[in-house]
Amino acid sequence: MTSSAGALRPNRLLAGLSDVAWDRVRHHLVPVHLPLRKVLYEPGVKCDNVYFPTTAIVSLQYELANGACSELAVVGNEGVVGIALILNGDTIASRAVVDRPGNACRLDAPTLKEEFCRGGAMRDWLLRYTQVLIAEMAQTAVCNRHHSVDQQMCRWLAGRLDRQHSSELIATHELIAAGLGVRRESVTAAAASLRHSGVIRYRRGHIVVLDRRALEERCCECYMAVKQESDRLLQIPARLSNAGAPKSHTYRRALPIVEYATPGPPVSTRKYSERMTAPIRG
Ligand SMILES: [Zn+2]
Numbered sequence: 001m002t003s004s005a006g007a008l009r010p011n012r013l014l015a016g017l018s019d020v021a022w023d024r025v026r027h028h029l030v031p032v033h034l035p036l037r038k039v040l041y042e043p044g045v046k047c048d049n050v051y052f053p054t055t056a057i058v059s060l061q062y063e064l065a066n067g068a069c070s071e072l073a074v075v076g077n078e079g080v081v082g083i084a085l086i087l088n089g090d091t092i093a094s095r096a097v098v099d100r101p102g103n104a105c106r107l108d109a110p111t112l113k114e115e116f117c118r119g120g121a122m123r124d125w126l127l128r129y130t131q132v133l134i135a136e137m138a139q140t141a142v143c144n145r146h147h148s149v150d151q152q153m154c155r156w157l158a159g160r161l162d163r164q165h166s167s168e169l170i171a172t173h174e175l176i177a178a179g180l181g182v183r184r185e186s187v188t189a190a191a192a193s194l195r196h197s198g199v200i201r202y203r204r205g206h207i208v209v210l211d212r213r214a215l216e217e218r219c220c221e222c223y224m225a226v227k228q229e230s231d232r233l234l235q236i237p238a239r240l241s242n243a244g245a246p247k248s249h250t251y252r253r254a255l256p257i258v259e260y261a262t263p264g265p266p267v268s269t270r271k272y273s274e275r276m277t278a279p280i281r282g
Contacts, residue, residue, distance in 0.1 A: 034098045043062075139226050153191070
């Protein structure tokens with residue numbers, strides 16, 4: 001167990017709670033560190049907790065019986081992992097895997113459900129986030145069917161940059177290909193084009209975005225459609241925001257890390273997990 005005061009920067013949903021709601025919830029939140037490739041949920045397995053990422057990024061994925069996989073959505077400090085709990089589903093059909101190591105606040109299911117049933121700020125934010133998540137999944141489905149791998153890769157990269165403060169991403173070509181549901185060679189070609197144009201540079205599983213504007217210009221419309229819907233629905237009221245800070249990236253709470261989640265390896269031993277642990281070639 002480790003303590004580090006002020007190391008957490010809780011996420012947008014928590015930052016949007018009223019002081020009364022926050023005081024009820026904060027004592028039940030457990031700050032945790034989520035290591036890379038940690039599996040938070042497996043399909044069909046009962047969820048006992050939800051996770052509010054603060055610096056971690058989590059990928060929601062669906063894997064077919066033959067091992068083929070696609071990313072459905074990505075969750076960062078704007079959302080929560082485990083939304084099925086408030087929908088009375090208890091389980092989810094997708095897998096939730098940590099895509100970028102970092103911190104999160106864990107909340108147990110009974111507390112979340114109790115707070116949701118009060119009908120206050122927590123319910124309002126969770127329902128808004130559910131709409132954002134539905135919009136992202138729908139847009140992803142359209143994107144995967146109609147847009148080029150180059151455009152999809154730019155959307156993939158830009159979406160992650162929105163959820164972190166660094167321009168460097170931890171990702172191999174193989175992992176990106178698995179997330180997009182395309183061949184690795186297609187991602188390698190798209191990455192080479194972006195590098196040739198001076199948009200990114202990459203080496204052994206690390207991608208650095210050098211020109212953010214150029215990256216966004218290469219995205220399909222799907223990136224901005226999801227971003228605008230997220231900003232519209234999850235904008236924190238000015239009375240709760242820090243003065244002078246951008247509303248869409250304002251966080252006002254700070255908690256110490258008191259516990260670390262159990263590190264990987266991922267629970268699954270199926271084909272996708274084998275790909276995730278393969279030697280880095282990208
Ligand atoms: Zn698209």
